[in-house]
Amino acid sequence: MVRERLESALLAQRAPALDPEVKSVLLDFARHELRHLALENAVVLPIARLRLTAADLTTLSRRLAARRGLVLETPS
Secondary structure, three states: OHHHHHHHHHHHOOOHHHOHHHHHHHHHHHHHHHHHHHHHHHHHHHHHHHHOOHHHHHHHHHHHHHHOOOOOOOOO
16 A cells, blocks of 8 residues: 555655645554564564574574575675
């Protein structure tokens, strides 16, 4: 829904916030993302720091890089 609203605003060359409905959708999305980040920072990351080993982090880094078409160098 957000993407469609932004694409429409881009095609119309009109700032999204000028449309009250689009502005509402964007604000709802931003609020949702803030809650998601707060949960991730407060709960997920501390657990990950306690549970993931160095090998886990290396594997995770490589997999995330590969998803973006990157290859991480192997340390010598």
